Amino acid sequence: MFLEPLTIVSIVVLIVALILYVLIRAFKSVGFTAPETLVLLVGAIIAYAIIPDVPLYAKGNVVLCFNVAGCLIPLTISARVIRDGRAPLIECIIGIAVVTVLAYHLSAFISDKGVVIYNIYYPSLAAAFIGILLSGKKWGRVGPISYVSSSLGILIGCDLLRLNEVLALQPARLIYASIGGAGVFDAIFVAGIIAVALDIIAMALARMTGGQR
Template sequence: MRKFIFIPLTLPFLLILVFIMVILFIFYASVISAAFQKLSIPAPVAYTLFFVAIIGSFINLPIAETTTYAPIMRVKEVRFLGIPYPVPYLDWAEQKVVIAINVGGALVPLSIVSYELMILTLNGQVHLLINTIIAILMASVLSHMFAKPVKGLGIAIPTLIPPLIAVALALLLGDGNRPLVAYASGTMGVLIGADLMNWNKIKNLGASMVSIGGAGTFDGIFLAGVIAVLLV
């Protein structure tokens, strides 16, 4: 008798797969932690923030609830010669939409930017503080121009657009702390410009729940800041 073995389920393949996943995780953690350290965040705190972001990727906190009308399929009964026939038809019904914010993908970057801005305020670095705020506002406007609501998907924006905008603003306004300006404008530009400025369009995306930063550490808000910092 011949025995057929499905190779992907063999032990060597699984061990190699686990090894590759571990290597990729370590690499990803190192890259993100390196970006955090460029913001003058100590290594232990940087790694802690990374793991908080990973765990927080699975946590969505509801912040608002709205209603919209969505098409649904209904079935009505039609009788012909005494015989009932089901006839499907399209109808509109009110649907509740929960808007949430993801801990790892949005709150972690927001907390880092808030902390950095507070440090600038306490240290009296008014010029850099004003430049950072201007960079955030400019990044928000530019991100809003490129962001497009996609039904069933969310607010879509080309991956490299926010980091490139942030790098350009950091080179222009980041004299004294380019990584900070890059990170703040990269993350807050997407959060404000792509998500918050499209608040009225979120409810029409065809989902019962929409999460800001919902992709966690792979979300545009999180990645925009990390990539921007690494590029400056």
């Protein structure tokens, strides 16, 4: 007996809703609100798929743009959690500095490919560790500190510190270089999620053993 299409759609919607509910609860446990979680997990992907890069500056045949999903969203979420005090500024600066150094040394600018990142796991692990270490034993700060450290650290280390290399290009045809786009978006998205996921696991283990609150 085959299920009706409407039944299948209903089951899929229910499963997706349950998954999102679990993820929202998990992200809330380490300091994120439900809207922030939806933006990080769903909104960023949708924005990357449908919103084109926004031009900022042109030099010769190089047009510098920024990507909404890979640049504006991380900046907005980071500014929000820093402003609210969930991610203290000094701790974030330390985390961003560490991840920036890692991201810069783990990436390279290749003229025909853009910025290539060779390993996104080290920045993710570093950000998760920094979040736990600098949270002041408050789990509500762990996720935001880790996210700010990973997303902005990668954005700065992989893109902003390599702008001179991008603008030094003298291509024969018009090219577009995007801050937070292409491979950097993937790295920011994945590293941010991995860092927060590791924090959630660490929080669960700590609570099981009566550790950090």
